[in-house]
Amino acid sequence: xxxxxxxxxxxxxxxETLSLTCSVxxxxxxxxxxxxxxxxxxKGLEWIGFIYYTGSTNYNPSLESRVTISVDTSKNQxxxxxxxxxxxxxxxxxxxxxxxxxxxxxLPHWGQGTLVTxxx
Amino acid sequence: xxxxxxxxxxxxxxxxxxxxxxxxxxxSVSSSYLAWYQQKPGQAPRLLIxxxxxRATGIPDRFSGSGSGTDFTLTISRLEPEDFAVYYxxxxxxxxxxxxxxxxVEIK
Numbered sequence: 575x576x577x578x579x580x581x582x583x584x585x586x587x588x589x590e591t592l593s594l595t596c597s598v599x600x601x602x603x604x605x606x607x608x609x610x611x612x613x614x615x616x617k618g619l620e621w622i623g624f625i626y627y628t629g630s631t632n633y634n635p636s637l638e639s640r641v642t643i644s645v646d647t648s649k650n651q652x653x654x655x656x657x658x659x660x661x662x663x664x665x666x667x668x669x670x671x672x673x674x675x676x677x678x679x680x681l682p683h684w685g686q687g688t689l690v691t692x693x694x
Numbered sequence: 695x696x697x698x699x700x701x702x703x704x705x706x707x708x709x710x711x712x713x714x715x716x717x718x719x720x721x722s723v724s725s726s727y728l729a730w731y732q733q734k735p736g737q738a739p740r741l742l743i744x745x746x747x748x749r750a751t752g753i754p755d756r757f758s759g760s761g762s763g764t765d766f767t768l769t770i771s772r773l774e775p776e777d778f779a780v781y782y783x784x785x786x787x788x789x790x791x792x793x794x795x796x797x798x799v800e801i802k
Contacts, residue, residue, distance in 0.1 A: 609791075619731075619739065619782055619793040634790040635695075668738055678786050680729040682750055684738035 576601035578669050578685035586692045592656040596669030596685060603627050603650045607672040609681060610643060610654045612665040620665075624672070625652055659692045666690075696721055696785050700794035706802040713770040715797045717783035722763045727787030730759055730768045733796075734779045742781075743768060773799070 582594035596608070610622040623633035625643045633641050637656070645652040656663060666687040672679035697720040707713055717728070726746035731739035741750040743759035746766055756771040770777055778801050783794040 618795045619784075621784075621791040621793065623790075632789055636790070670738075673741075673744070678725070678727050680741055680744035680750075680784070680786060681731075681739075682741040682744075684740075687738055 576671060576683050578671060578683060580667060580669050580685045580688040582688060582690070584689055584691060586659050586690065587694055588660050588692060589658055590692075592654070592659050592663065592667075592690055592692075594654045594667055594669075594688065594690070595651050596653070597649075597651045598671070599650070603645065603647055603652065605675045607675070607677070607679060608643075608645065608652045609670045609672065611668045611670060611681075612663075613668070613687075614662075614665045622654065622656075622667075661692050664690065664692045695790055696723065696788050696792050698783050698785060698792055698794035700781075700783060700797045702797060703795075704798045704800060706800050707773055708802045709773050709775055711773050713768075713773055713777070713799055715768040715770075715781055715799075717761075717766040717768070717794050719764045719766075719785060721788075723766070723785045724787035726762050727785055728759075728761070728766050729784045729786065730757075731782045731784065732777075732779050733782065739782060770799075 577599045604627045607624045609624040625631045640657045642655040668687045669685045670681040671683040701716045728746045730743040733739045747759045780796045
């Protein structure tokens with residue numbers, strides 16, 4: 575059973591760069607799409623983007639200018655960078671894996687989520 | 695971008711009752727790439743339904759999904775105590791993938 579675990583700083587100051595890593599265990603990072611999704615406190619879910627194990631990416635246009643998702647197959651992990659953060663980026667950040675290697679696939683596998691707070 | 699609108703915002707029901715949740719898209723969701731998730735406080739979302747009507751692994755048959763095009767429905771035939779949660783629809787047919795704003799199913 576694949577397991578995902580997010581890690582990274584929980585507190586950032588405005589204008590800093592958010593950097594999170596998702597470590598994958600119980601399965602290979604190869605042959606799947608890997609997503610980042612976030613959820614502001616008390617609000618709904620927002621898809622940030624995904625990466626294929628080959629490095630191909632697709633980002634939400636609302637965040638595209640500030641987002642980079644990368645993959646390290648040797649470490650079986652993938653990462654999220656979000657630049658120039660503001661208080662509006664305060665959220666629980668989830669990593670997730672698609673159900674198959676298909677571009678169009680739902681998300682049955684999620685990490686537990688990590689809260690990132692942006693505050694001066 | 696496909697905007698998904700869920701209704702109602704909150705559904706107040708008793709255990710044993712039937713729950714009907716709606717998800718409406720502002721344009722057609724291609725190939726019924728529509729999923730439903732359940733989220734409980736402090737937990738990650740859990741996939742219930744994909745492809746509009748297929749149950750995910752381990753999901754009880756009291757959960758069912760239907761619909762196509764722009765109108766989709768999640769039905770819980772008889773609510774169990776553990777079903778009181780927030781439910782989100784998501785489309786994964788057109789980039790960017792988008793979620794509805796959620797429907798909270800609460801105990802009446």
